[in-house]
Amino acid sequence: MNINSEAQETILIVDDTPDNISLLNHILEQHQYRVLVAENGETALRRLEIVRPDIILMDVMMPGMSGIETTMRIKQNPEWASIPVIFLSALDDIESKLSGFESGGVDFITKPLVTKEVEARIRTHLEIARLQAKLQERIQEKDALIGQLERFAHTVAHDIRNPIAGILGAMETFRTLSAELTDSDRDELINIVVLSANQCEATIKSLLADAEERLLEGRKAN
Incomplete structure (x- = not known):
């Protein structure tokens, strides 16, 4: 995991909605994150074969493989299992959130996305990842x-x-x-x-x- 500086941190956006991708890309590039995009779960898994991001922003409702299923696939791979996955969803009921956490997600951001909330949650989970990496060392x-x-x-x-x-x-x-x-x-x-x-x-x-x-x-x- 890249933990040396914010400029080196890579974030993978997995979302099939262009407007969400555009908004997230704008937020992340302002903070000098490296941004990767996958329009669906299958593409996300192929991306992970090449690059290991520091965090994944995962849409829940996508055609084909859902965000929940994609996350479960990610967590089954030992090389990817420690990557934090934050879900993005218009669903805010308890059952949906529990399903997300049970699949291996670390957090839930409810749509419509609020810039400051997105920034804060990403920053928090990147810091947690840094501390976990140091603890493991x-x-x-x-x-x-x-x-x-x-x-x-x-x-x-x-x-x-x-x-x-x-x-x-x-x-x-x-x-x-x-x-x-x-x-x-x-x-x-x-x-x-x-x-x-x-x-x-x-x-x-x-x-x-x-x-x-x-x-x-x-x-x-x-």
Whole structure:
């Protein structure tokens, strides 16, 4: 989705009435939106195969495929499902609006269209889309961080397991065979413990330094 600036935002108008298209086109071009037009649902779906708009203004009553059916088709496609669809309709009864929301629409603008209302609703839903996109980015960043932490924990467990096993083995030998050990044996076991402990300490320092470096990189990226 284009979310960098208003001038880059694309709006697809799906309407079979020339007067509505002309009015909407005038409103949108004043705000420097890029405007695409489809006269029916089938054409709208073909447009989406080529360009992904930031928002869709969908007429409800159209010949052939209705706006409700067109929206349902759009929402079934994972690549288009997140595009906000605002319905345009002369129908203002609850049943019609519920049908629109159930099909995946985010809002309803009743005809005849009022310029300020159209502007406000488009602006609101574009801002919501921006916030949702940012939230999704944050979620992906958190998921990536969790993945890094899981890999870090696995590395810690793997790199420390062997020296700890050496320490435990040496101490178990000392405990069970203490009376039979010579001074040379004891010195060897002590050396194993010291070397293994030093290896643990070095591994921990290396892992902590790596974690700190990754944390700094993450902060710079944000």
